[in-house]
Amino acid sequence: xxxxxxxxxxxxxxxxxxxxxxxxxxxxxxxxxxxxxxxxxxxxxxxxxxxxxxxxxxxxxxxxxxxxxxxxxxxxxxxxxxxxxxxxxxxxxxxxxxxxxxxxxxxxxxxxxxxxxxxxxxxxxxxxxxxxxxxxxxxxxxxxxxxxxxxxxxxxxxxxxxxxxxxxxxxxxxxxxxxxxxxxxxxxxxxxxxxxxxxxxxxxxxxxxxxxxxxxxxxxxxxxxxxxxxxxxxxxxxxxxxxxxxxxxxxxxxxxxxxxxxxxxxxxxxxxxxxxxxxxxxxxxxxxxxxxxxxxxxxxxxxxxxxxxxxxxxxxxxxxxxxxxxxxxxxxxxxxxxxxxxxxxxxxxxxxxxxxxxxxxxxxxxxxxxxxxxxxxxxxxxxxxxxxxxxxxxxxxxxxxxxxxxxxxxxxxxxxxxxxxxxxxxxxxxxxxxxxxxxxxxxx
Numbered sequence: 001x002x003x004x005x006x007x008x009x010x011x012x013x014x015x016x017x018x019x020x021x022x023x024x025x026x027x028x029x030x031x032x033x034x035x036x037x038x039x040x041x042x043x044x045x046x047x048x049x050x051x052x053x054x055x056x057x058x059x060x061x062x063x064x065x066x067x068x069x070x071x072x073x074x075x076x077x078x079x080x081x082x083x084x085x086x087x088x089x090x091x092x093x094x095x096x097x098x099x100x101x102x103x104x105x106x107x108x109x110x111x112x113x114x115x116x117x118x119x120x121x122x123x124x125x126x127x128x129x130x131x132x133x134x135x136x137x138x139x140x141x142x143x144x145x146x147x148x149x150x151x152x153x154x155x156x157x158x159x160x161x162x163x164x165x166x167x168x169x170x171x172x173x174x175x176x177x178x179x180x181x182x183x184x185x186x187x188x189x190x191x192x193x194x195x196x197x198x199x200x201x202x203x204x205x206x207x208x209x210x211x212x213x214x215x216x217x218x219x220x221x222x223x224x225x226x227x228x229x230x231x232x233x234x235x236x237x238x239x240x241x242x243x244x245x246x247x248x249x250x251x252x253x254x255x256x257x258x259x260x261x262x263x264x265x266x267x268x269x270x271x272x273x274x275x276x277x278x279x280x281x282x283x284x285x286x287x288x289x290x291x292x293x294x295x296x297x298x299x300x301x302x303x304x305x306x307x308x309x310x311x312x313x314x315x316x317x318x319x320x321x322x323x324x325x326x327x328x329x330x331x332x333x334x335x336x337x338x339x340x341x342x343x344x345x346x347x348x349x350x351x352x353x354x355x356x357x358x359x360x361x362x363x364x365x366x367x368x369x370x371x372x373x374x375x376x377x378x379x380x381x382x383x384x385x386x387x388x389x390x391x392x393x394x395x396x397x398x399x400x401x402x403x404x405x406x407x408x409x410x411x412x413x414x415x416x417x418x419x420x421x422x423x424x425x426x427x428x429x430x431x432x433x434x435x436x437x438x439x440x441x442x443x444x
Contacts, residue, residue, distance in 0.1 A: 009027070012024060049349070076102070101420075132277075135383045145269050174208060263299065267302060310346070394413055419441035
């Protein structure tokens, strides 16, 4: 007999929003009656989860991620999608229903001319930088900002059309059609490189038998190497992507200064939506990240207010010497962020196979910085709460008037994030003082 709970959890990730929503309601009802055990809330967070609106390696929708956090007892969970805000409304509403602390953001690549000759956090691409906005409260954006958001989607679509054209020529006779084979793999027409990889692997399986010889020839491997990888689907997908789409691959297009928007343009979109510009860290080994004080100082002047880290790739490393270097760089960058009063936004991404669902907060390597992670999560959530309820977010004129000092501002929004019970309206109006807001939250 099929397990109805397993079926409902699968429905959470349907491309049909009505199906996802009904599944969450059913699961929450089962949990309320004790038929599904829920873990007690734990001091762990993941505020960097891609959803299937860009790519989630485990297929999670925004609703599916809200249920994951509820079931597993995460203190907070945040979504971040490439180039779109499609999942924000769904996710925050699902978090309200599930009583989960939720935040939402966007990620893209920008060009930083001041670092135009230095690699930053996009390997092999000087001046190009993965960059984020967090603390969004809606999928809708002001009319004046719509061209900025549309431009992100259009730039991505153009890059991927060109990539598919190049790869089709190389992989002939295996071909894919962008509209027919790639877009159906997405719920809202926003594919990524990983969707394209999936489409090519599926096309080869349909058109070629056996596929091992085909891939060996096209990727420059031996048949034996490919046969070994085919038994490890995640490793095989990553290998195909690396060979075809990354630097040196036939589908790779070296970006120029005009390929991606500027930091300033991206920040205009984020600010228009009431979000917080967020710098992103790789691992500290690039030339640009070795100049982290210069880089962060520049970005703060341009409006950055938060700082994203993917902890697992900075400590969970097999090579002992490489691990030692990256752990020390991780500690150093956390200190740099704290000197600049940048709250931390951390998580695992979930957009590559094998990544954790949540960081190992019990890892000894994270002990010195664990509290900074949790404090940052509370700040971003506190901003989200007040921005949603009454436009009193971190960058509001209200916040600037009451907290011109960002250290004091961080402390206030951290308190709000810690106190606010998710899913429970607190009646926080725009004419309240910070002290009145905290008094109300302490009683809710």
